[in-house]
Amino acid sequence: EADIGIGPISISSERRRSVDMTLPCYDFVGLQLLVAAPDSSANSVSFNDGFLFARALRPELWACLGAALLTTALLVTLFDRFSPCSFRNRPPPPSNEVSESGGKVFSIGESLWYSLGALTQAGDSFDPRAPSARLIVAGFWLLCCIMHALYTANLAALLTASQLTASSVTTLRRLAAQTDIKYTVQRNTIGHDFFERMADIESKFFNIWRSSIEDNGNGAPLTHGAAVWEYPIEERFTRMLGRMKEWGLANSTQEAVSLARTGSWAVFMDTPLARYYASRDCRLRTVGEVLSSRPYGIVLQKGSLLTKKFDMAILQMQQDRTLETLKMQWWNSGHVNCPADARSIGLKLSSISGIFVLPILGVCLGFLALLAELTMRRIQRCQQTAAEAARLQP
Structure with missing residues (x-):
């Protein structure tokens, strides 16, 4: 078993139950759409x-x-x-009248x-x-x-x-309301877990709503004048997850990036990863707001004595701007200057x-x-x- 795990690992309550996680060592990240740039769109x-x-x-x-x-x-x-x-x-x-x-x-x-x-x-x-x-x-x-x-x-x-291209869909609501642009997420990732969790929450809310209008055991409904089809909450994530499973989930990061390059797909990806590919390929760009923001951290074994030492080291690197310097060094190298979108x-x-x-x-x-x-x-x-x-x- 490994003592330390380093990578794009976001801090979550589910992971803290099994392992120790350090203080955030990177900016808050989440899910963002990676799509094809407008000029490379087939539409x-x-x-x-x-x-x-x-x-x-x-x-x-x-x-x-x-x-x-x-x-x-x-x-x-x-x-x-x-x-x-x-x-x-x-x-x-x-003879006495004028002709028409x-x-x-x-x-x-x-x-x-x-x-x-x-x-x-x-x-x-x-x-x-x-x-x-x-x-x-x-x-x-x-x-x-x-x-x-x-x-x-x-x-x-x-x-x-x-x-209508993938790059024109800039909000989650607009993406969920259409079917011309397909969307997906990589299988068994934090993004996949996010949609699964949100769909489960919507399902629980619906069960609560349904139970509130059914018989309460005394022969009278808890909510009078209500019906199941009057459910007031939009099941957006349930519908989106169903469509992604129908259209197919990406099995790898390279497959997800290849789908985004086609111009007819939008791919949910971790923000740093999506921005990384967009900064190195002018055929790609990131759009929309960031979903499910959370920081990155380092994973250690549960109850590890190294957790506090890592926390102190991360605080020291934040104080002397070492993390910011490393970030600028890695992000600026290999960056491609793409032409501005003049459409x-x-x-x-x-x-x-x-x-x-x-x-x-x-x-x-x-x-x-x-x-x-x-x-x-x-x-x-x-x-x-x-x-x-x-x-x-x-």
Whole structure:
């Protein structure tokens, strides 16, 4: 059996029952999250997608929306053609009344332009005159209103999810409330014991609550108007421990560090150990508050005569700053100067560059349409000139 144990051993009441522990020889430490640095996160790739705005709806939904646009335009054209109440088929006014001047004949082109204006909420100067065509347009308007709301909500959720990385989860509450970023702890460590102990405490609290609302032996409940499902305490650690066991506990420190480097895992680790790896690898960083803070100490056999001598030596080293000097010596050696995180919370040009393709495409098509219009007009003028010349010939 060893007389002395030196290492990252935290002082706890459970250990003091079996062994002697010296005065703290290191700062208070606890559990902290070790995660991947933002630039190395795999989730940041999707946020640089220039056509991210188009992914807010699935392709089949975009196709249905386009089909609804074309169907509405076709039906408006047909109803405007055959309805006796349309502007095209309006009856001639009596001789003593002024003719109706405001209106539009909805050809297929005008109907497509009208439907596109309704979809983009741009509006139009004239609506269909026939009540039957207006009912079709009203249904399409309702569809456009709902689709605008759904698209806005989905795009906001997509932008939020694309920025969600392990490094963005900075609190225990936020980590426990989501499942996109997995988290774990090394098996058979003080961190594992912490979650086991907290889950056991929550279980005991729940048993006390359940017993308080059950029969007390006299036929009446201790707490009237209460129920098991009204349990007022959130079982956060029980839920987190269950998820970590389901996703898998790390079997070694190297495995835990490798999981953190993937960008989709957050690992609970002793604060000095987590900061050590983060200070020597720019792909890693520590986030969040420190949990279950406690100091490090040296372990000796129960009732050892060396315990007081070690305590006196530790006090002397604290007084003459020997411990602080050793700490600076070991922490500063091998430290890597990582570039500062210069990420902005705003949208980048690469995230929405695809949007500018749409107006550019419209400009290009407009120029082509203008060229076609000028060509057709020139052909018509040539034909008119040829016809006049043929008529003037004897």
